[in-house]
Amino acid sequence: MKLALLGYGKMGAIIGTLAEAKGHEIVYKKGSSFEDGVFSEADVAIEFSIPEAAVTNISKCLEAGIPVVSGTTGWLSSYEEMIKKCEDCNGSFIYASNFSIGVNLFFNINAYAAKLMAPWKEYDISVEEIHHTQKKDAPSGTAITIAEEIIENTHKKEWKLDGGANDEISIIAKREGDVKGTHSVYYTSDIDTISIKHEAHTREGFAKGAILAAEWLVGKQGVYTMKDVLGIK
Numbered sequence: 001m002k003l004a005l006l007g008y009g010k011m012g013a014i015i016g017t018l019a020e021a022k023g024h025e026i027v028y029k030k031g032s033s034f035e036d037g038v039f040s041e042a043d044v045a046i047e048f049s050i051p052e053a054a055v056t057n058i059s060k061c062l063e064a065g066i067p068v069v070s071g072t073t074g075w076l077s078s079y080e081e082m083i084k085k086c087e088d089c090n091g092s093f094i095y096a097s098n099f100s101i102g103v104n105l106f107f108n109i110n111a112y113a114a115k116l117m118a119p120w121k122e123y124d125i126s127v128e129e130i131h132h133t134q135k136k137d138a139p140s141g142t143a144i145t146i147a148e149e150i151i152e153n154t155h156k157k158e159w160k161l162d163g164g165a166n167d168e169i170s171i172i173a174k175r176e177g178d179v180k181g182t183h184s185v186y187y188t189s190d191i192d193t194i195s196i197k198h199e200a201h202t203r204e205g206f207a208k209g210a211i212l213a214a215e216w217l218v219g220k221q222g223v224y225t226m227k228d229v230l231g232i233k
């Protein structure tokens with residue numbers, strides 16, 4: 001498979017190394033100030049850049065007829081626009097706030113826990129995310145996905161950074177050292193606390209999941225999620 005990497009920071013570099021180890025070829029790389037290779041040769045693009053660049057990068061791929069996998073977070077207010085663009089271009093597109101297989105399993109555990117806890121309104125619900133100090137957006141895209149799945153399954157109506165009103169899920173975002181990504185959900189009452197947690201030990205999990213999504217996407221048309229890639233509903 002010939003790959004284009006749009007965004008060549010921490011994630012782009014790991015994806016490049018792991019993809020080459022699997023026998024894929026990197027035909028194009030792009031950062032903020034460099035371009036290397038021939039974009040039009042790519043069978044599929046993987047986009048891990050910055051929130052301000054994601055929409056332009058994804059659009060460029062869709063317009064060129066190159067399937068695109070995007071993991072950049074912090075641009076989701078334009079997600080519907082990208083779905084429309086994908087449809088207009090008869091393209092193929094996957095966005096995931098988190099490509100790690102473990103986190104995608106954790107999303108399902110989170111939804112199940114939320115359904116189980118829904119009748120027990122004495123429990124306050126909060127989400128905590130911890131990431132490295134260079135992370136640009138807060139809260140993390142993964143924390144937002146977690147909160148949205150809780151909202152779908154409980155009486156909570158919205159999430160808020162450092163919130164806490166009755167119908168809100170408070171998301172607490174912490175920035176520490178080189179933490180790869182830790183997400184916890186807490187159900188807290190006066191009597192006890194129930195918590196579930198996912199802790200990424202390396203960035204390889206995100207990279208492996210993004211490569212898997214790219215391999216899966218080639219030859220398909222439409223907008224998909226990691227649930228489609230992994231066959232989990």
Ligand SMILES: NC(=O)c1ccc[n+]([C@@H]2O[C@H](COP(=O)([O-])OP(=O)(O)OC[C@H]3O[C@@H](n4cnc5c(N)ncnc54)[C@H](OP(=O)(O)O)[C@@H]3O)[C@@H](O)[C@H]2O)c1
Nearest residue numbers: 007008009010011031032049053071072073097098099206
């Ligand atoms: N979905 C997931 O599983 C997952 C996992 C980890 C991270 N992420 C997200 O992925 C994104 C990247 O993370 P990272 O840790 O790799 O960040 P990073 O190390 O800061 O890398 C971002 C890269 O984007 C480049 N960039 C800036 N403007 C660009 C443009 N217009 N076109 C192409 N590239 C551009 C930067 O280039 P310069 O260095 O030249 O400025 C930098 O190399 C973040 O949004 C992060 O939250 C998602």
